[in-house]
Amino acid sequence: ASFSKTQKLGNVEDTAAFALETETGAPVQILLCWRTQGTHLDGQLTVVGSKGSLKVQPWEGIRFESEAKTVARTFFQDGSTIAERALVGIQGAIQEFVDSIRQGRLPEPRPEESLTSQSIIEEAYRTQCLAG
Incomplete structure (x- = not known):
């Protein structure tokens, strides 16, 4: 894990990055960041697999993409x-x-x-x- 203070907010960690590996050897990378004051909320979870990828953006919606098709849905x-x-x-x-x-x-x-x-x-x- 690594932490930084990129927004100069004093002694506050605003970014955390984790690199993990599952029991089956699949790599997992997690990056968490505070948003900069005055910007929109953002965030996403991306799962990449052999048959396609799934992108979840909690403040927007989801999107699945494969060679055969793309499916998207908004939450709000x-x-x-x-x-x-x-x-x-x-x-x-x-x-x-x-x-x-x-x-x-x-x-x-x-x-x-x-x-x-x-x-x-x-x-x-x-x-x-x-x-x-």
Whole structure:
């Protein structure tokens, strides 16, 4: 993992890059960045396989491309604001939390899954500190 302070925001990491390998040897690269003040929200997940590629842009839509065809779908109405788009994304998470309380069950994702994510982040920091 590597971290940088590209936006000169002081002691804040605004970029994180991870290079991982799955048990089957497939490479995985993850790049996370804060957006620059005043710019649009961006983000994407690209999965490249032997039969095509899938690009997920959370603030826009999805696109699957293969030799045979291309399929695309947008998530939001044209002209919707960042706040409107964020509300769509968080409504399901809030509803799941409320439902779990009402039904007397643990929410999905479960708390221990969130702790696993936190452990991965902390290990990346630890590894970076050891690398100097």
